Amino acid sequence: MTRSLGGAELATSIRNDASVAAAALTDLGIRPRLAVVLATDDESTAWYVRSIAAAAKRTGILCDIVDLGASATTGQIHGTLVELGHDPDVHGIILQTPLPDGTDLDALREAINPAKDVDGANPVSLGRLVARLPAFAPATAQAVIALLDHHGISPHGRTAAVVGRSTVVGSPVAHLLVQRNATVTVCHRHTTDLIAGTRDADILVVAVGIPGLITADHVADGAVVIDVGTTATADGRLLGDVDAAAVDGRAGALTPVPGGVGPVTTALLIAHTVDAATTQHAQSRSDSVLAGFRSGV
Numbered sequence: 001m002t003r004s005l006g007g008a009e010l011a012t013s014i015r016n017d018a019s020v021a022a023a024a025l026t027d028l029g030i031r032p033r034l035a036v037v038l039a040t041d042d043e044s045t046a047w048y049v050r051s052i053a054a055a056a057k058r059t060g061i062l063c064d065i066v067d068l069g070a071s072a073t074t075g076q077i078h079g080t081l082v083e084l085g086h087d088p089d090v091h092g093i094i095l096q097t098p099l100p101d102g103t104d105l106d107a108l109r110e111a112i113n114p115a116k117d118v119d120g121a122n123p124v125s126l127g128r129l130v131a132r133l134p135a136f137a138p139a140t141a142q143a144v145i146a147l148l149d150h151h152g153i154s155p156h157g158r159t160a161a162v163v164g165r166s167t168v169v170g171s172p173v174a175h176l177l178v179q180r181n182a183t184v185t186v187c188h189r190h191t192t193d194l195i196a197g198t199r200d201a202d203i204l205v206v207a208v209g210i211p212g213l214i215t216a217d218h219v220a221d222g223a224v225v226i227d228v229g230t231t232a233t234a235d236g237r238l239l240g241d242v243d244a245a246a247v248d249g250r251a252g253a254l255t256p257v258p259g260g261v262g263p264v265t266t267a268l269l270i271a272h273t274v275d276a277a278t279t280q281h282a283q284s285r286s287d288s289v290l291a292g293f294r295s296g297v
Contacts, residue, residue: 003253005226007143010150011055011263018271019059025277032061032277034118034269035084038096039072039103044232045096048262052094055266061273064090074103078111085113091280092118092273097168115280118272126167130175136272141172143264144205144226145180147255153203153224155182161201163187163194163214163241169207169228177203194218211239215246222252228261238262 022032034056036049049065056063066084068076077099084090093116095108106123114124120138128135148155160182164170174184187197189208198204198218206214207228219225229241240257247254255261 002248002251005147005151005224005253005255005260007147007150007255007260007262007264010146011267014146014264014267014271015055015059018061018267018274021274021278022060025274025281026060028281030277030281032092032274033064033090034061034092034094034273035064035066035090036094036096037066037068037077037080037084039068039070039077039100040096040098041070042098044230044238045098047232047238048230048266049096051262051266052269055263055270056273059270059274061270070100072100072103074107077103077108081108081111085111085116088280088284090116091277092116092269094119094269095121115283116276118269118276120172121168126172129172132179136276137176138168138172139268139272140169140207140228140261140265141176142268143261144169144173144228145176146264146268147226147261148203148224151253153253155180155203157181158202159183159185159200160203160205161185161187161198162205162207163198164205164207164228166207170205173205173207177205206241208241210241212241212243212246214242216243216250219247219251221250223250225251225254226261227255227257230257230262 053063084093093112109121112122114122117125118136120136125135129137155177160177162170162174165186165188174186177184185197187194191197195217200220203224205226209229209231211231225242227240227242231239238258
């Protein structure tokens with residue numbers, strides 16, 4: 001029987017810790033605030049954003065949904081991100097994808113203030129992550145590692161395969177696994193033999209958004225399988241990238257969809273926002289002290 005690697009308990013623990021820190025900031029007059037910028041009518045995105053807002057409310061932080069509409073231009077989105085980046089009352093910023101056709105995603109990611117980049121989208125954040133310098137990792141990639149830790153599964157010395165190479169999940173989770181001393185293979189749409197790339201892995205992470213892509217043939221006996229996929233169906237269900245019924249009994253452990261990576265991701269976004277608010281408050285106090293010193297106050 002395949003073990004279920006649920007994320008609800010871990011997500012609750014992360015939110016509880018963030019709630020304590022948020023309350024301490026609120027006592028100081030600092031109310032952590034997250035801004036989620038979106039420009040789409042995609043239902044999967046709408047479900048995800050609702051989950052973020054709900055998690056924020058449970059944690060006691062503010063969450064602004066900045067909906068620019070599915071016809072928003074690069075200029076409109078860019079201007080909004082820059083404005084939020086300069087707003088001292090906003091501590092965390094998320095640019096939600098997908099975006100309207102024709103928008104310049106690279107330029108928009110660069111417009112996110114790195115100090116407020118709680119989902120690790122700005123290339124500065126990603127570069128610091130690879131260099132093992134302090135930065136917010138993309139929350140979904142970090143959620144994969146957090147789930148492994150929570151369930152007592154160490155990547156150290158093990159083989160891992162990551163299906164997907166996006167800068168949101170695949171590439172950063174591969175780097176995080178390498179930092180945990182795993183030997184990692186990255187597969188993608190141009191991999192000619194996907195089964196050969198995944199069937200011997202001790203840990204398999206799948207993040208491509210193709211429901212049912214991974215079957216028993218792709219999975220080693222006893223492997224740990226982390227399903228990051230969440231594709232919304234017309235009847236409101238969420239489907240993962242792994243055929244759970246097919247791998248049941250073959251995989252040693254599998255994250256459920258929903259209820260696995262998703263709740264941990266949203267909890268980490270909230271925790272990152274509280275951390276960012278804490279850092280920005282400390283920096284503001286330091287700047288004030290320095291300004292007073294220079295003025296002789």
